[in-house]
Amino acid sequence: MDQAHTMRAILQPRYGTSETLVLGHTAIPTAGPGQILVQVRGAGISRGTIHLLTGLPRVMRPFTGLRTPRRRIPGLDVTGDIVAMGKGVTEFHVEQRVFGIAKGSLAEYAIADAKSLAPAPTGLDDAHVAVLAESGLTALQSLDAARVEPGTRLLIIGASGGVGSYAVALAAARGAEVTAVCSSAKAEAVTSWGAKHVINYQREDYTTTQHKYDAILDIAGGTPLPQLRRILADDGTAVFVGNETGGPWTGGFEKSFLNAARMIPKRQRYAVVTARTRREELERLADIIERHHIVPHIHRTYPLDSVPEALDELQSGGVCGKIAITI
Incomplete structure (x- = not known):
C-alpha cells in the first residue's frame, strides 16, 4: 500500500468489546457524489459508538452488518477541514472547518455526506466542536418534541451524560426552569450548565415528588410510564430519548412505542426521539452555541491510539458530559 495515500485509523474487524479495536493503517477514502473528504481534527464517542462496536441490540444488524460490521472504521462525531468534495457539492469550500456526522471519524481522514456537515461554530477549540453534533442534535430535537419554551418546568432524567449535558444547557438558554436528576458527584457540574434544581437519585425518588412538570426528558433511563405520568402535568409531554436497560435483541426500544400507544387516549403527550x-x-445548533456562549462539557480527552480506553471509561458510567478524541 502506497504510504503517501494511507492514514492512521481505528480498525474494527468484528463485533465485540474495545479489545477488538486496533490502531492501523488503511487507504485514505475518496469522496463520491454528494460527499466530502474531511481531514479530521477531532472526533467524539458516544453510546452510539458502543452500539456499533458491540452490534447490540441485534435488531440494528440488518443495517450495520449481520455477522461483521459493514464499516471497518467506527466513529460518528467529527470536526475537521475539508480536503476534497465530490460531484454536486457546491455549498462548501476546500479548507473550510466543518462539524457533523461522518462515516468512520476515528481516523485521520473521514467521508461525510454533505448534508450531514455544517460550518463549525466559532469560539470553540477542536475538542469541544468534535463532541457537539450527535448528542447536541439529540438534545435539541428532544427539547423541540417536549415543546420547551421560556418558563417550562422541565425534568431531565440522566442529566449528566452526553445528551443530558446539552439538554440542560440548551433548555436553560430557552429560559426553562430545569430540574436535573443525577448523582451527587455530578451535581455541581450540572448546576453550572444551567439547572436550577438538582435531585440526587441516590437519596431521593424523583417519581414520588408532589411537584408537577410541564415536560420530562427520560434519557436512557427507561423510567416506567406510570411513574412518569404521576409527576407530569395534565397537558404535559414526556419524551423518551433512548434506552440502555433492554435486552440484546431490541435494547428495550419496543417499550417506547408501546408507551406511545398507551398515551394516545390521554391528554398527556409521549414522544420518541431519534435524532x-x-x-x-x-446550523441551528451552531447558532445557539455561539449566541449563548455554550461550551460543551468534556470529561476527558484521549489521543487516537487510546480509543479503546476511552470507550471503556464511557461504559463505566462515571463520565460527566462528553469524551473527545484528538487526531
Whole structure:
C-alpha cells in the first residue's frame, strides 16, 4: 500500500468489546457524489459508538452488518477541514472547518455526506466542536418534541451524560426552569450548565415528588410510564430519548412505542426521539452555541491510539458530559 495515500485509523474487524479495536493503517477514502473528504481534527464517542462496536441490540444488524460490521472504521462525531468534495457539492469550500456526522471519524481522514456537515461554530477549540453534533442534535430535537419554551418546568432524567449535558444547557438558554436528576458527584457540574434544581437519585425518588412538570426528558433511563405520568402535568409531554436497560435483541426500544400507544387516549403527550442529522439542524445548533456562549462539557480527552480506553471509561458510567478524541 502506497504510504503517501494511507492514514492512521481505528480498525474494527468484528463485533465485540474495545479489545477488538486496533490502531492501523488503511487507504485514505475518496469522496463520491454528494460527499466530502474531511481531514479530521477531532472526533467524539458516544453510546452510539458502543452500539456499533458491540452490534447490540441485534435488531440494528440488518443495517450495520449481520455477522461483521459493514464499516471497518467506527466513529460518528467529527470536526475537521475539508480536503476534497465530490460531484454536486457546491455549498462548501476546500479548507473550510466543518462539524457533523461522518462515516468512520476515528481516523485521520473521514467521508461525510454533505448534508450531514455544517460550518463549525466559532469560539470553540477542536475538542469541544468534535463532541457537539450527535448528542447536541439529540438534545435539541428532544427539547423541540417536549415543546420547551421560556418558563417550562422541565425534568431531565440522566442529566449528566452526553445528551443530558446539552439538554440542560440548551433548555436553560430557552429560559426553562430545569430540574436535573443525577448523582451527587455530578451535581455541581450540572448546576453550572444551567439547572436550577438538582435531585440526587441516590437519596431521593424523583417519581414520588408532589411537584408537577410541564415536560420530562427520560434519557436512557427507561423510567416506567406510570411513574412518569404521576409527576407530569395534565397537558404535559414526556419524551423518551433512548434506552440502555433492554435486552440484546431490541435494547428495550419496543417499550417506547408501546408507551406511545398507551398515551394516545390521554391528554398527556409521549414522544420518541431519534435524532435527525440535517445541515439545517446543525446550523441551528451552531447558532445557539455561539449566541449563548455554550461550551460543551468534556470529561476527558484521549489521543487516537487510546480509543479503546476511552470507550471503556464511557461504559463505566462515571463520565460527566462528553469524551473527545484528538487526531
